[in-house]
Amino acid sequence: MEHKHIISVLVLHKPGVLQRISGLFTRRWFNISSMTVGSTENPDVARMTIVVQGDDTVLEQVVKQLNKLVEVIKVTDLNSKKSVQRELCLVKVYAPTEDSKSQVIQYANIFRGKIIDLSTETLTVEITGDEQKVNAFLDLVRPMGIKEIARTGLTALMRGSKILKSNKA
Amino acid sequence: MKGAEAMMKALEAENVKVLFGYPGGQLLPFYDALYHSDLVHILTRHEQAAAHAADGYARASGNVGVCVATSGPGATNLVTGVATAHADSSPVVALTGQVPTKLIGNDAFQEIDALGIFMQITKHNFQIQKTSEIPKIFRKAFEIAKTGRPGAVHVDLPKDVQDNELDLEKYPIPAEINLQGYKPTKFGHPLQIKKAVELMKIAQRPVIIAGGGVQIANATPELIKLSEYAQIPACTTLMGKGVFPEEHSLALGLVGMHGTQASNYSVYESDVLIAIGCRFSDRITGDISTFAPNAKIIHIDIDPAEIGKNVRVDIPIVGDAKAILKDILIYLMKKEIANKTEWMENVKKLQKKSLPIMEFDNTPIKPQKVIKEMMNAIREVDPSLTNTVLTTDVGQNQMWMAHYFQTSAPKSFISSGGQGTMGFGFPAAIGAKFARPDANVIAVTGDGGFLMNSQELATIAEYEIPVIVVIFDNRTLGMVYQWQNLYYGKRQCAVHLGETPDFIKLAESYGIDASRVEKPEDINEAFKTALNSGKPYLIDIIIDPAEALHMVPPGGNMTNILFPERQEPTPKAQCFSEMKKILNPKV
Ligand SMILES: Cc1ncc(C[n+]2csc(CCOP(=O)(O)OP(=O)(O)O)c2C)c(N)n1
Numbered sequence: 001m002e003h004k005h006i007i008s009v010l011v012l013h014k015p016g017v018l019q020r021i022s023g024l025f026t027r028r029w030f031n032i033s034s035m036t037v038g039s040t041e042n043p044d045v046a047r048m049t050i051v052v053q054g055d056d057t058v059l060e061q062v063v064k065q066l067n068k069l070v071e072v073i074k075v076t077d078l079n080s081k082k083s084v085q086r087e088l089c090l091v092k093v094y095a096p097t098e099d100s101k102s103q104v105i106q107y108a109n110i111f112r113g114k115i116i117d118l119s120t121e122t123l124t125v126e127i128t129g130d131e132q133k134v135n136a137f138l139d140l141v142r143p144m145g146i147k148e149i150a151r152t153g154l155t156a157l158m159r160g161s162k163i164l165k166s167n168k169a
Numbered sequence: 170m171k172g173a174e175a176m177m178k179a180l181e182a183e184n185v186k187v188l189f190g191y192p193g194g195q196l197l198p199f200y201d202a203l204y205h206s207d208l209v210h211i212l213t214r215h216e217q218a219a220a221h222a223a224d225g226y227a228r229a230s231g232n233v234g235v236c237v238a239t240s241g242p243g244a245t246n247l248v249t250g251v252a253t254a255h256a257d258s259s260p261v262v263a264l265t266g267q268v269p270t271k272l273i274g275n276d277a278f279q280e281i282d283a284l285g286i287f288m289q290i291t292k293h294n295f296q297i298q299k300t301s302e303i304p305k306i307f308r309k310a311f312e313i314a315k316t317g318r319p320g321a322v323h324v325d326l327p328k329d330v331q332d333n334e335l336d337l338e339k340y341p342i343p344a345e346i347n348l349q350g351y352k353p354t355k356f357g358h359p360l361q362i363k364k365a366v367e368l369m370k371i372a373q374r375p376v377i378i379a380g381g382g383v384q385i386a387n388a389t390p391e392l393i394k395l396s397e398y399a400q401i402p403a404c405t406t407l408m409g410k411g412v413f414p415e416e417h418s419l420a421l422g423l424v425g426m427h428g429t430q431a432s433n434y435s436v437y438e439s440d441v442l443i444a445i446g447c448r449f450s451d452r453i454t455g456d457i458s459t460f461a462p463n464a465k466i467i468h469i470d471i472d473p474a475e476i477g478k479n480v481r482v483d484i485p486i487v488g489d490a491k492a493i494l495k496d497i498l499i500y501l502m503k504k505e506i507a508n509k510t511e512w513m514e515n516v517k518k519l520q521k522k523s524l525p526i527m528e529f530d531n532t533p534i535k536p537q538k539v540i541k542e543m544m545n546a547i548r549e550v551d552p553s554l555t556n557t558v559l560t561t562d563v564g565q566n567q568m569w570m571a572h573y574f575q576t577s578a579p580k581s582f583i584s585s586g587g588q589g590t591m592g593f594g595f596p597a598a599i600g601a602k603f604a605r606p607d608a609n610v611i612a613v614t615g616d617g618g619f620l621m622n623s624q625e626l627a628t629i630a631e632y633e634i635p636v637i638v639v640i641f642d643n644r645t646l647g648m649v650y651q652w653q654n655l656y657y658g659k660r661q662c663a664v665h666l667g668e669t670p671d672f673i674k675l676a677e678s679y680g681i682d683a684s685r686v687e688k689p690e691d692i693n694e695a696f697k698t699a700l701n702s703g704k705p706y707l708i709d710i711i712i713d714p715a716e717a718l719h720m721v722p723p724g725g726n727m728t729n730i731l732f733p734e735r736q737e738p739t740p741k742a743q744c745f746s747e748m749k750k751i752l753n754p755k756v
Pocket of ligand 1: 591
């Protein structure tokens with residue numbers, strides 16, 4: 001059955017690693033929904049959170065092929081673990097009147113979003129949450145007119161005190 | 170010392186004796202350092218051949234082969250050879266020159282993104298950015314190439330990195346290297362091994378498929394022991410050819426698309442299939458749903474990603490084939506093995522059915538006959554055929570050889586499997602000769618494939634490298650023409666080589682002795698002369714172009730073997746006249 005899989009990948013923080021990984025996905029026809037990269041507590045290590053669409057066989061291959069890469073330190077399928085997931089979304093909403101502006105502000109408050117920019121015609125809201133929450137907010141403001149959206153894609157960590165350590169050490 | 174000198178030191182530390190390469194502007198410091206070193210450099214006449222030679226060296230020796238090419242076009246000319254090596258898990262380190270670091274990214278003369286190009290066709294690759302990184306990166310490159318599942322590794326060498334000074338005392342060549350993200354597994358999981366043994370013990374109709382992994386792991390003795398102790402017949406993939414002696418009573422021969430009946434039927438009927446170091450490529454399985462439909466599959470492989478990739482596996486064992494087979498034997502040899510008289514009888518029947526017919530006295534000569542005579546002639550100088558290394562090209566010549574030539578020693582049958590690269594066979598033989606200088610090294614090739622790297626005649630002539638080239642000359646791109654006949658209504662398109670060069674004159678123009686064979690009774694003599702000459706030699710054998718191979722259609726059930734009828738080539742004359750119109754529009 002097709003699923004979305006959230007995969008957390010620790011990689012050496014080196015130039016070319018992103019290309020290696022994205023090249024692998026292209027070549028093997030793995031279907032990426034999103035990919036985020038950023039630094040970690042260790043300056044030599046970066047974390048990638050990759051959301052892949054596919055059945056369990058695809059997931060198994062994604063994990064195994066990623067593990068083959070020399071610069072990959074650890075690959076974990078977060079679906080099998082309890083995890084926290086967040087995405088950041090910036091959305092510019094059309095709100096030319098005072099009424100519409102206060103409406104957006106109200107929605108943003110409910111969703112614990114922040115207004116981070118304002119113009120005569122628009123409001124820009126910053127919203128974080130899991131995918132569902134972000135989607136729900138966007139659905140809410142869509143009728144008012146969404147001018148522009150920027151989403152980061154999911155980033156995630158395991159819940160609790162457990163951490164990912166290299167399985168290759 | 171200069172970076173380039175440190176590179177020579179690093180190569181020497183890796184026990185490299187010979188490099189195959191082609192110089193250029195961005196490699197001038199490298200070649201200058203080479204001039205002052207004791208390393209042997211073989212100047213091939215094309216970079217692709219340098220890569221194939223390094224690959225041939227690696228496959229025949231089990232050690233890392235090294236090739237070198239300059240930046241830009243030199244690097245791209247290496248690509249086919251590097252991809253070929255990598256596809257067959259051959260440890261090759263490819264070095265490329267690069268423009269100076271300050272010019273990288275500026276589209277300088279002969280600049281190319283070699284790092285990007287080689288990334289997807291190698292196990293790993295590096296671009297050295299600072300001279301001080303040389304010792305470590307060279308060590309890493311060789312370590313990655315030869316350990317775990319071997320493969321190709323590429324290192325890009327900007328010119329200034331070669332030129333700048335390096336203090337080797339401050340940055341020594343490390344003996345051990347710790348690669349954080351790279352830890353290949355050697356030993357199999359004991360629990361999995363026990364499970365596999367239980368299955369092998371009770372199996373009624375077991376079969377082994379031995380692949381290239383057995384070759385790489387030098388696991389032939391263990392494989393034979395397992396097969397004999399538990400009475401398990403063994404077939405091999407193209408990459409595995411040689412790991413199980415083909416005259417052995419439990420040998421089934423080649424498996425897959427061009428496999429023997431014995432192999433394909435045994436696999437189909439098996440109840441336990443033991444795959445060792447093979448990746449279940451589509452050429453082996455055909456239609457997955459009809460592949461070994463009733464078998465429990467034990468898959469032994471050093472690369473975890475191979476397990477479950479193409480076929481479902483019941484018992485996966487990750488690790489080195491030799492180590493795992495040793496462990497299996499320890500447990501298994503304490504057990505009673507189920508009686509398999511019935512299976513053995515069945516296998517014998519299949520083996521009998523698969524016996525090839527090789528005695529023909531027709532003209533034009535049949536390829537089967539060539540191979541038979543070839544074996545006879547070799548046996549006169551090498552009775553067990555163990556001191557002979559064969560390389561093949563790609564096409565019918567390759568499959569005929571895989572079928573009819575009986576190999577009984579590992580690392581003695583070298584062929585491009587994963588990529589099926591035409592032009593591979595001849596230059597690979599050059600490399601193999603350096604790995605096995607005492608062996609008879611023979612390259613068997615089609616006329617099409619030979620023409621793809623025939624310029625290397627200059628190399629073997631110049632250095633007097635005693636390699637024998639055997640051309641299965643059918644004036645067609647045989648394998649393609651056969652497929653067109655079978656699957657495209659006999660429409661032969663772009664497969665006629667027509668007026669191939671006079672290969673004898675071609676060889677002689679390089680100063681190489683050669684003979685043409687047109688009658689079956691002359692084959693033996695030609696081989697004898699070649700084998701005894703101790704010099705480079707070319708044999709051009711005019712074979713029957715209508716001879717076709719038996720095969721299973723791609724994606725088919727492996728027991729539906731097709732024996733195509735003879736089909737004469739019929740060059741399409743009209744295309745020729747159309748072409749004349751383009752070249753002479755006024756006429
Ligand atoms: C570089 C390359 N180009 C094209 C092919 C496709 N191909 C496979 S077999 C073959 C025909 C080979 O003809 P020849 O070398 O004369 O050998 P034969 O089959 O006649 O023995 C071709 C064109 C290939 N494998 N490699």
